[in-house]
Amino acid sequence: MIWNRQQPSPMPWHRYKDVYERVEVPLQQRHWPDARLAESPLWVPVDLRDGNQALAEPMDPARKRRFFELLVSMGYKEIEVGYPSASQTDYDFVRLIAESGIAPDDVTIVVFTPARRDLIERTVASIDGIAGDVVIHMYTATAPVWRDTVLGKDRDELRELILAGGRDVLELAGDRPNVRFEFSPEVFNLTEPDYVLEICDAMTALWQACPARPVILNLPATVEVATPNVYADQIEYMHRNLARRDSVILSVHPHNDRGTGVACAELAVLAGAQRVEGCVFGNGERTGNVDIATLALNLYAQGVDPKIDFSDIDEIARTVAHCTRMPIHDRHPYAGALVHTAFSGTHQDAIKKGFAEHRARATAEGRSEREIDWRVPYLPIDPADIGRTYEAVIRVNSQSGKGGIAYLLSTEYGLDLPRWQQQDFARHVQARTDASGAEMTAAELFELFTATYGLTVP
DSSP, rough: OOOOOOOSSSOOOGGOOOOOHHSSOOOOOOOGGGOOOOOEEEEEIIIIIIHTTTTTSSOOOHHHHHHHHHHHTOOEEEEEOOOTOHHHHHHHHHHHHHOOSSSOOTEEEEEESSSSSHHHHHHHHHHOOOOEEEEEEEEEEEEEEIIIIIOOOOOHHHHHHHHHHHHHHHHHHTOOTTTTEEEEETGGSSOOOOHHHHHHHHHHHHOOOBBBBBBEEEEEESSSSHHHHHHHHHHHHHHHHHHHGGEEEEEEEEBBBOOOOHHHHHHHHTTTTOEEEEBBBBOOOOOOBEEEEHHHHHHHHHTTOSOOOTTTHHHHHHHHHHTOOOOOOSSSTTSSSSOOOBBBBHHHHHHHHHHHHHHHHHHHHOOOOOOOOOOTOOOSGGGGTTEEEEEEEESTTTTOOOOHHHHHHHHHHHOOOOOOOHHHHHHHHHHHHHHOOOOOOOHHHHHHHHHTOOOOOO
């Protein structure tokens, strides 16, 4: 039997090389597959810098402030606020933080700079007067294509450029007790592992990393090019081989070019990452930065405290959409308008039975429905935990069955239909929705029910 009848496509797939031909992936005895996600990493939203620079219309000062205040209210404790040497708007926003006190004392401010002295000087000037903790985040692309095509430098020349930038950062800000340092070898995931390890070790030595003043080494998948397990191998290699490991905060910054940014981040944490940079709902260049809202709620759904408050996800989504001028997709994990909605009959029947079991179990245990374990089919988390009601969980169209119809009539109108009537009425609903092609609301179902069975509504 020939069960796979796919044929070669006409696309020029031969023009591309797989990741193993582009960069050495260090071979090692992996430990990350046996690890478990048991604790949240430090989440660092970069919406105000990386996300903002990807917008067709960058945020104005009012939107940046509103977004910053949202992040603070949600509980983020380290926030990248801008690229002060790149635009006056970003510089002014950092100055607003310095002069207005809108940043709480326990929130660390991160500012972003290339490894160029004049731009480092501008960056350091922007943070004057910030009383709380500050991270100066310096970056340089290190992968071969970027070295050859963009920077025109060989390995030794680029290493010296990076160290020169590091020396400038140390000279200009090293004596400030509230300032720590971060280095990103941009396009880490396409850089030779021995070279990136050499540079990172040189930077922690230069910046005198110690447990009291750790250095952040941020390892970006600037362009996602491989399956998530490859990124995990690369992160574990660094985690196991870095010098001064107890004085390093190992950070990751995945992008979503292949659609697996969330998986890359999760496996990277299994592999030793302690800090994750990304955007709330995944805005960013091209297909976006990793979505740190999805990451956090994935942990929540596994019984791990995300350390971030998503108890009013609709307000969070409205604010992010307003600030970015970009809508949240209806199917976006956790935040989308339809993610807790079932139209199909089999799903509706399972959810209806799940809710009934949940209520019965709460009653039997003498506890609130919000206290007992959640195990309703097709709903990974209780919608109420993120501020949603149950009204939109079941909606009726031509794909729906008797269970969903009965659920809506019961919850909205107190009608508990016998099984024969559920089956009979479902046929009438099917005929109506097949003819119209439209969804039926609970009110329309009730109207059809009363008309079908000759009932008079008091």
